[in-house]
Amino acid sequence: MIRFEDVGKRYPDGTVAVDGLSMEIHEGELVTLVGPSGCGKTTTMTMVNRLTEPTSGRVLLDGKDVATQDPVRLRRRIGYVIQQVGLFPHRTVLDNTATVPTLLGRTRREARSRAAELLELVGLDPATHGERYPHQLSGGERQRVGVARALAADPPVLLMDEPFGAVDPVVRERLQGEFRRLQARMRKTVLFVTHDIEEAVRLGDRMAVFAKGRLAQLDTPARVLGDPADDYVAGFVGADRGLKRLSVTPVDTRDLEQPPIVRLDDPAEDAARRMRADGVRWAVVLDEAGGLHGWVSGQALPDGGTVRDHARRMDAWVPRDASLKQAFSTMLQHDAGWVAVLDGEGGRFLGVLTPALLHAALRRSVGVETGRLDRDQVETGPVPGDGAGF
Numbered sequence: 001m002i003r004f005e006d007v008g009k010r011y012p013d014g015t016v017a018v019d020g021l022s023m024e025i026h027e028g029e030l031v032t033l034v035g036p037s038g039c040g041k042t043t044t045m046t047m048v049n050r051l052t053e054p055t056s057g058r059v060l061l062d063g064k065d066v067a068t069q070d071p072v073r074l075r076r077r078i079g080y081v082i083q084q085v086g087l088f089p090h091r092t093v094l095d096n097t098a099t100v101p102t103l104l105g106r107t108r109r110e111a112r113s114r115a116a117e118l119l120e121l122v123g124l125d126p127a128t129h130g131e132r133y134p135h136q137l138s139g140g141e142r143q144r145v146g147v148a149r150a151l152a153a154d155p156p157v158l159l160m161d162e163p164f165g166a167v168d169p170v171v172r173e174r175l176q177g178e179f180r181r182l183q184a185r186m187r188k189t190v191l192f193v194t195h196d197i198e199e200a201v202r203l204g205d206r207m208a209v210f211a212k213g214r215l216a217q218l219d220t221p222a223r224v225l226g227d228p229a230d231d232y233v234a235g236f237v238g239a240d241r242g243l244k245r246l247s248v249t250p251v252d253t254r255d256l257e258q259p260p261i262v263r264l265d266d267p268a269e270d271a272a273r274r275m276r277a278d279g280v281r282w283a284v285v286l287d288e289a290g291g292l293h294g295w296v297s298g299q300a301l302p303d304g305g306t307v308r309d310h311a312r313r314m315d316a317w318v319p320r321d322a323s324l325k326q327a328f329s330t331m332l333q334h335d336a337g338w339v340a341v342l343d344g345e346g347g348r349f350l351g352v353l354t355p356a357l358l359h360a361a362l363r364r365s366v367g368v369e370t371g372r373l374d375r376d377q378v379e380t381g382p383v384p385g386d387g388a389g390f
């Protein structure tokens with residue numbers, strides 16, 4: 001879709017911003033460009049929409065050299081979002097968003113109705129926010145308008161240069177989450193410049209790590225973190241790259257521990273007998289519908305009554321498609337020694353993840369990703385015998 005062929009950029013003052021860059025971005029893929037300040041990310045990106053012209057090599061869009069295309073027509077197919085959003089101050093948010101469709105020949109009514117749809121898509125209410133002027137919005141809201149405006153022409157390609165750079169970390173994380181969900185639906189081809197490695201990892205299908213005008217590594221976040229190409233990349237992604245990997249490693253249901261399961265209405269005596277027979281000190285308690293209720297300790301079960309009378313509630317759960325980071329964070333939030341994995345909210349109980357399993361899953365995923373290990377070569381240890389931290 002976008003192809004850089006041995007591209008170089010030397011500015012007139014002699015600065016070599018990009019040197020011998022070759023890479024390909026596939027259709028529907030989001031590639032994050034990351035690297036220290038001045039390493040050539042913005043220059044690389046703006047060579048796609050011809051705001052910058054390469055001094056050597058070619059940039060191809062859908063197989064055609066962009067240098068041969070009319071810049072105005074080219075840019076209509078390429079949405080561009082920058083940090084300083086650049087909204088027209090004297091136009092309402094709705095009119096700002098409707099600008100491009102109007103330029104493309106839509107009637108004012110059509111353009112405004114499309115703009116309203118887009119504002120909703122990025123989480124702004126067209127009725128309230130749409131009628132405001134840019135200075136009446138928060139920084140995060142302005143950045144959303146920037147994204148909506150770039151999407152207005154429905155371009156197949158989006159170039160985003162630190163689009164969430166001007167907001168605080170909390171809003172930024174929310175915008176990233178929303179954009180990821182949006183992108184899952186839209187499947188645009190996106191080049192996304194950031195100097196925030198967490199953002200690059202969270203959003204990128206692949207990430208391109210730049211070093212002084214050269215591409216140091218282009219790969220999935222899991223591989224960049226798990227198997228950096230060289231010392232430069234390892235240093236750039238940081239000594240805590242193992243921790244960062246948590247957010248890109250999904251829970252694998254094959255890793256889950258299967259503790260004994262009892263039901264709320266089981267007689268306490270039967271449940272206690274089963275736990276003794278299995279040599280375990282606790283069991284997971286499910287409700288009538290098979291949903292997670294909590295847990296019960298074998299010692300807390302006297303003769304008589306049902307499990308319901310002695311069970312403790314426990315809400316620490318994650319869905320099966322969660323990341324290990326989500327699982328770990330849920331465990332900490334609930335001060336629990338395990339987290340249940342469910343088939344969605346209120347869904348089937350699939351097993352539990354413990355800190356030991358989580359650690360093993362992370363180690364194994366690094367080995368498997370990098371081809372150094374077969375999946376079965378990393379043992380996942382059993383739940384520690386002390387009742388898993390209760």
Ligand SMILES: Nc1ncnc2c1ncn2[C@@H]1O[C@H](COP(=O)(O)OP(=O)(O)OP(=O)(O)O)[C@@H](O)[C@H]1O
Pocket residue numbers: 011012013015016017035036037038039040041042043044195
């Ligand atoms: N118009 C220009 N004339 C001369 N040098 C330039 C020009 N634009 C950028 N450069 C230089 O080219 C190099 C790459 O700049 P670029 O903006 O692409 O980096 P970047 O990785 O996007 O940096 P940042 O993260 O700070 O935005 C830098 O050394 C910069 O000073």
